[in-house]
Amino acid sequence: MRAIDLFAGAGGFSTGAVLAGCRVLWAANHWPVAVEWHAANHPETEHECQDLQQADFRAAPAHDLLLASPACQGHSPARGKDRPHHDAQRATAWAVVTCAEVHRPPVVVIENVPAFSNWALYPAWCAAMHALGYALAPMVLDAADAGVPQQRRRLFVVATRSRHPIELQMHQREHRPAAAAIDFTAGRWSPVQRPGRSARTLARIAAGRRRFGARFVAPYYGSGSGETGRSLDRPIGTLTTRARWAVVDGERMRMVLATEGRELMGLPDGYLLPANEATAWHLIGNAVCPPQAAQLIEAIRRAA
Known part of the structure; x- marks a missing residue:
């Protein structure tokens, strides 16, 4: 499968896609630091650094799988009192609709915090995806169930160009202890x-x-x-x-340590991270756990 990755961060979603046998052709993010480190770990991927709400997605290559992790900060219960910038962060999800309208890939997978589904415009966002011919299968998954030594519950919305939502068989893997990553x-x-x-x-x-x-x-x-x-x-x-x-x-x-956080996220050994701990943690904390992404993509391929 050919994939592209929106809001790609340091590359957790892309890494999971590669583990599942995909070729990640194109990845985009607005933050130059994230693009720099995604490129360091995925040199074969074409990169774009820009505000994706303003992007012309005709520049992105044709693909079978659209991966997207729009900003979660505006949805997270940990955000505190709503502020104007939260509205802008929540609005990043519309970039996924725009890209899907341009390319109409067979599968779109969106990752966010579970509270994304509580967004006042979530029904409208779903309706927009339905209007493009997508059936939506939202599911909350815990990374620990994919063998990641971290309990991390995230919402994954699997959108397929089909009459009915896709039904996936996800087998729970043995939980790994945090001790495996602590030195x-x-x-x-x-x-x-x-x-x-x-x-x-x-x-x-x-x-x-x-x-x-x-x-x-x-x-x-x-x-x-x-x-x-x-x-x-x-x-x-x-x-x-x-x-x-x-x-x-x-x-x-x-x-x-951030090097321990790398393993606690399920990123591969030797995955390149900034030497600055604060910057590395910013990238780690926004990432998708690769084993979880790989397991989900493999399940999608089996069900297709």
Whole structure:
């Protein structure tokens, strides 16, 4: 299958497509940094850096599979109070409709947070896709069920040019523990009892010790996994665009490294990321987990 990737980020969706045997012909994103790192990992793909709401999609090559991850920040419950820029972020989903109208590929797969379906214009967006001849099969999938060591629930809308929505057989894979990705010999550690550590963080760590022992992970910003953290024997909680998970090892702790985040996302070993941790996390947190994307595309191919 020939694929293109809109809002491609660092290339998680593209990588999953390649794992599923697709050729990713073209990838586009508005952020030059994302395009740079997508190109570093997918040099065979043609790249475009521009605002996709203003794009002329006639420049994109013909394709069988359109992949798209429009901005999720305007839909995520974690966004806080609505602001004008959230309207602009939500509107990026219309670029998918525009591209589908130009090319009419047999399959379109859209990824976003589950709250995308709560968008006031989601029914209108679905109606626009229906008007183009697509039947829609929305499904919420957890990356952990695809063998990724992270619990990450995302909405995938599979649009096919068919009379009825596609029916997919998705087999749950064994869950992988977060421990598989954590290197206790790496990183810069600091004492748990360091001056200035918040009382809430210390209380969360104390609760985690009582429940999990000396080693576990805990959300350093926000609650995420409640007030006790999370066992390393299960997948980590959802990764975001900042390093928000801490690793606790006895009396020391540090943030999860971007290189560990790469594995926790299911990106291949050696997948190139920026040296700057903040930039790397921004790319990681916006990505699609490749094993999950590959599993979905393989299921689509079997059902076609």
